[in-house]
Amino acid sequence: MNDDSASGIPRRLTAIGHRGAAGHAPENTLLSIDTAIRLGAQWVEFDVQHHDGELWLMHDLHLDRTTNGSGLLTAHPAAELRRLDAGQGEPIPTLVDALDLIEQRIGVNIELKSWNGCAAAVAACLRDYLADGWPAERLLVSSFHLPELWEFKQLLPEVPLGVLYCGVPLEWAGLAAEIGARCLNVSAEFVDTKLIADAHERDLQLNVYTVNRVDDLERLAAMGVDGVFSDFPDRVLAL
Ligand code: G3P
Numbered sequence: 001m002n003d004d005s006a007s008g009i010p011r012r013l014t015a016i017g018h019r020g021a022a023g024h025a026p027e028n029t030l031l032s033i034d035t036a037i038r039l040g041a042q043w044v045e046f047d048v049q050h051h052d053g054e055l056w057l058m059h060d061l062h063l064d065r066t067t068n069g070s071g072l073l074t075a076h077p078a079a080e081l082r083r084l085d086a087g088q089g090e091p092i093p094t095l096v097d098a099l100d101l102i103e104q105r106i107g108v109n110i111e112l113k114s115w116n117g118c119a120a121a122v123a124a125c126l127r128d129y130l131a132d133g134w135p136a137e138r139l140l141v142s143s144f145h146l147p148e149l150w151e152f153k154q155l156l157p158e159v160p161l162g163v164l165y166c167g168v169p170l171e172w173a174g175l176a177a178e179i180g181a182r183c184l185n186v187s188a189e190f191v192d193t194k195l196i197a198d199a200h201e202r203d204l205q206l207n208v209y210t211v212n213r214v215d216d217l218e219r220l221a222a223m224g225v226d227g228v229f230s231d232f233p234d235r236v237l238a239l
């Protein structure tokens with residue numbers, strides 16, 4: 001994911017727009033993704049959930065926080081979900097909507113947020129885009145749910161993987177290396193210089209989520225982090 005690899009030179013943080021550019025536009029919408037692209041982010045991250053034959057860009061299990069709907073996403077048929085407002089009149093997009101908007105202009109990190117066939121559905125979708133010439137290196141599939149991520153790896157091994165940590169396991173970055181991931185994406189509250197060093201020794205990049213304060217961005221850049229997920233990718237790029 002990181003574009004600067006020269007050793008001994010302070011790393012430039014890769015700017016990964018979080019849920020698009022969620023500080024500027026409603027999260028996980030096409031407007032948010034388009035904003036991340038317009039701001040110049042190198043990568044964009046969004047969450048996908050599999051339900052009723054579609055892959056929906058949605059972080060929460062429930063619709064209430066980010067849409068004008070309510071209840072579980074999985075309690076609604078696709079036709080109803082398509083009519084909801086996810087903010088500023090934006091619909092809840094599908095993975096196909098997002099990829100068709102992006103058109104290879106930016107790296108895409110798809111986070112698997114459900115475990116009900118999500119990996120298989122994402123693999124089937126991405127297979128078509130790879131066949132059309134989308135470079136696998138410009139895709140990253142990540143998850144906190146490692147069995148789901150492992151299933152994805154069996155189905156589409158050419159797409160790089162990111163392992164999400166919300167803590168520091170006993171084996172440091174070992175789990176991510178074991179699964180054959182490209183990167184380890186760690187919650188900002190658990191960043192540890194030993195974890196960064198261990199990831200780098202294992203040839204894994206280490207990215208941190210979700211970082212919006214400039215002083216935190218500066219601190220993480222000095223620690224040698226490779227990239228950050230930010231609702232404000234413009235702040236990362238301005239460092
Ligand atoms: O992928 C990084 C980050 O998005 C993981 O946490 O809760 O924002 O999906 P969350």
Ligand code: CA
Nearest residue numbers: 045046047111
């Ligand atoms: Ca996410």
